[in-house]
Amino acid sequence: MSSFDELLAETINTPGLLGASDMSLDEERKLFESENPPPETAMLLGTATVSTRAMDMIVAFEVSSEAAYNRLYRHPVWPHGKSGVTIGIGYDIGYVTADVLATDWTDAIGEPAVGTLKPACGKTGETAHQILPQMKSVDVAFTAADAVFKKTVMPRFIGRTLAALPPAAENLTPDCLGALVSLTYNRGASFNAAGDRYQEMRAIRDDIQAGRLADIPAQIRAMKRLWAGKPEMAGLLRRRDLEALLFEQGLA
Structure with a gap:
């Protein structure tokens, strides 16, 4: 196994590590998107591909494993903060x-379940929390969740990632692109956002433009400064390490 594979396996098997970085910590992406709504073109599906390793990593940080999914996420949840029903x-x-909900999910869970979920569309924060009990009857099997993730969600995030980066990003290897899509899934497509918080994201954009791809793993690791010293963010720090390793693997 590569060092990435070893570290991902260790991460999955470390009790509490993924629990400290589950889907509720995509809060930064949701906050960014609430202030910077993705353009309509961001709903288009990207045609580039990311590696299986990248998808496995994102799934691990979102739901830990199929067993954990079946225990915790088969029915709708409200992570917290700016989240909607998820x-x-x-x-x-x-x-x-x-x-969009109907297009993405009708084949996977059926029209009645989609109808139950539709009132949650566009509702976030405490409003979403309040309507969650109305959604709890919906049961989304892992096979359905995985199918929608691979067929629709990942291509959409690939599209968002590439739309925010220079055209040269389309030539990245599946591992390299997958590392950046993981960043987008977690932090939003904030490669052009202003401010100190996003300086490494902008540097990644500039490195791609200049062809300095070997500098990108260091930028991914450097952004760990944002969560350093916070024990509850240990999983997020590990995610950055894995993304950096995956990008390095793609370069190799």
């Missing part, structure tokens, strides 16, 4: 329209 592998209904 189903599947981190699919936040609060940030999609009813039409």
Whole structure:
């Protein structure tokens, strides 16, 4: 196994590590998107591909494992904060329209279940929390969640990632692109955002433009400064390490 594979396996098997970095910590992405709504083109599906390793990593940090999913996430949840009612592998209904929800999920869970979920579309924060009990009857099997994640959610996040980066990003290897899609899934496509908090995200954009791909893993690791010294963020720090390793693997 590569060092990435070893570290991901260790992460999955470390009690409490993924629990400290589950889908509720995609809060930064949701906050960013609430202030910077993705353009309509961001709903288009990207045609580039990411590696299986990248998808496995994102799934691990969203729901830990199939067993954990079946125990905790088969029914809708409300992570907290800016989140909406969430189903599947981190699919936040609060940030999609009813039409998009129906397109994404009808084949997987059926029209009646989608109808039950539609009132949650566009609702986030405490409003979403209040309507969660109305959604709890919906049961999303892991096979359905995984299918929608791979067929729709990942291509959409690939599209968002590439739309925020220079055209050269389309030439990245599946591992390298997958590492950046993981960043987008967690932090939003904030590669052009202003401010100190996003300086490494902007540096990644600039490195791609200049062809300095070997500098990108260091930028991913450098952003750990944002969560250093916070025990509850241990899983998020590990996620950055894995993304950096995955990008390095893609370069190799």
